[in-house]
Amino acid sequence: MPTIQLEITSGKLAGEGVITAQKKLSQLENVFQDEATRKSMDQDQLIYEVQAYMPVEEGKEGGLYFGNSTIFPGKVNNEYFMTRGHFHTKLDTAEYYWCIQGKGALILMDEEGKTWLEEMTPGSVHYIPGKIAHRVANTGDEKLVFNACWPSEAGHDYATIEKDGFGARLMEVDGKPQLVQNKKEMV
Amino acid sequence: MPTIQLEITSGKLAGEGVITAQKKLSQLENVFQDEATRKSMDQDQLIYEVQAYMPVEEGKEGGLYFGNSTIFPGKVNNEYFMTRGHFHTKLDTAEYYWCIQGKGALILMDEEGKTWLEEMTPGSVHYIPGKIAHRVANTGDEKLVFNACWPSEAGHDYATIEKDGFGARLMEVDGKPQLVQNKKEMV
Numbered sequence: 001m002p003t004i005q006l007e008i009t010s011g012k013l014a015g016e017g018v019i020t021a022q023k024k025l026s027q028l029e030n031v032f033q034d035e036a037t038r039k040s041m042d043q044d045q046l047i048y049e050v051q052a053y054m055p056v057e058e059g060k061e062g063g064l065y066f067g068n069s070t071i072f073p074g075k076v077n078n079e080y081f082m083t084r085g086h087f088h089t090k091l092d093t094a095e096y097y098w099c100i101q102g103k104g105a106l107i108l109m110d111e112e113g114k115t116w117l118e119e120m121t122p123g124s125v126h127y128i129p130g131k132i133a134h135r136v137a138n139t140g141d142e143k144l145v146f147n148a149c150w151p152s153e154a155g156h157d158y159a160t161i162e163k164d165g166f167g168a169r170l171m172e173v174d175g176k177p178q179l180v181q182n183k184k185e186m187v
Numbered sequence: 188m189p190t191i192q193l194e195i196t197s198g199k200l201a202g203e204g205v206i207t208a209q210k211k212l213s214q215l216e217n218v219f220q221d222e223a224t225r226k227s228m229d230q231d232q233l234i235y236e237v238q239a240y241m242p243v244e245e246g247k248e249g250g251l252y253f254g255n256s257t258i259f260p261g262k263v264n265n266e267y268f269m270t271r272g273h274f275h276t277k278l279d280t281a282e283y284y285w286c287i288q289g290k291g292a293l294i295l296m297d298e299e300g301k302t303w304l305e306e307m308t309p310g311s312v313h314y315i316p317g318k319i320a321h322r323v324a325n326t327g328d329e330k331l332v333f334n335a336c337w338p339s340e341a342g343h344d345y346a347t348i349e350k351d352g353f354g355a356r357l358m359e360v361d362g363k364p365q366l367v368q369n370k371k372e373m374v
Contacts, residue, residue, distance in 0.1 A: 003305055003312060003313055003314075004312045005311060005312065006285050006310045006311075006312045007310060008196065009195065015312075053312070053314070055314045055316075056281070056316070061279070062277070062279045062280040062338065063281045063316070064282065064283055064338070066312060066314070092248070094243070094251045094339075122195060123193045123195050124190050124193075125190060125193045125200070126190050127190075127240070127242045127251070129243070130250070149251065149253075149283055150251075151249065151251070152281075
């Protein structure tokens with residue numbers, strides 16, 4: 001098994017088998033509340049970048065993956081740049097995120113739509129229990145970088161979030177991040 | 188779920204739920220080849236220290252634990268200070284180790300006793316596949332520190348190693364670390 005390399009202070013991965021994926025604003029249709037503003041912005045803008053080391057095939061039980069994510073600073077109107085978010089396909093599987101640099105929020109949601117957050121600052125370690133959807137928003141002025149470890153059997157269920165969203169969105173309100181309930185949650 | 192704190196450059200964990208265990212030389216009976224020398228040394232000497240964050244009960248499927256290990260520098264005769272080593276009780280479960288500081292070796296063994304190593308240096312990330320026993324030796328002059336992530340269902344099987352050992356030992360030979368086959372493996 002080839003070893004890979006972690007740059008400890010930046011969280012970046014390098015080496016054979018490390019894959020990288022990028023999400024530009026053009027690829028995040030209907031992710032943010034203000035879709036008109038998203039469409040009016042530079043579509044090539046990079047919103048986030050993910051590195052993953054997946055030494056065994058996805059779906060295998062008992063294996064683990066290792067990753068690094070960078071979310072760039074910015075907002076769509078008053079909503080912070082963030083990841084799409086997902087449940088795990090094998091729902092009851094956990095994940096760790098640990099923050100390396102920057103400032104942000106881990107947004108968590110249970111299966112009933114209840115949504116809350118944990119603040120991410122350098123060194124914060126976040127245990128995401130099974131059955132909990134998770135997305136990350138950058139609430140600062142610099143890159144938000146974190147590492148991750150998750151089971152190879154977990155998989156990613158993006159469809160549930162695409163359909164129903166999270167129960168709340170992280171907006172800048174009076175200059176500060178605040179979880180704002182989605183209207184459909186309030187009726 | 189309370190978040191815990193990782194000191195990024197030292198690998199140390201802090202916060203509610205982080206437990207610490209220490210192994211002194213007195214607790215490592217018959218781990219090193221030269222048991223007479225081990226007995227003659229300071230029994231209170233700390234050989235290694237482990238921190239673990241275990242937010243769900245051991246044995247639960249789909250959960251994950253996060254850890255930090257420090258192995259102090261030194262030798263018993265010409266064998267480097269090292270951990271006892273273990274298989275996972277649920278054998279086919281993986282683990283990550285990633286080195287933060289120091290210099291050492293991850294010693295790996297399959298179920299047939301075949302033993303090999305991966306060098307540990309700051310930033311090296313090691314995927315330990317399922318069914319592979321693992322122990323770590325400090326081959327340097329300073330502390331060897333690494334972080335770890337493993338499944339909550341993995342468990343620790345120390346007994347198999349206590350009984351049969353690894354197929355080879357990491358010894359200092361001509362001033363350099365070298366895996367030396369155990370005699371019983373050579374007949």
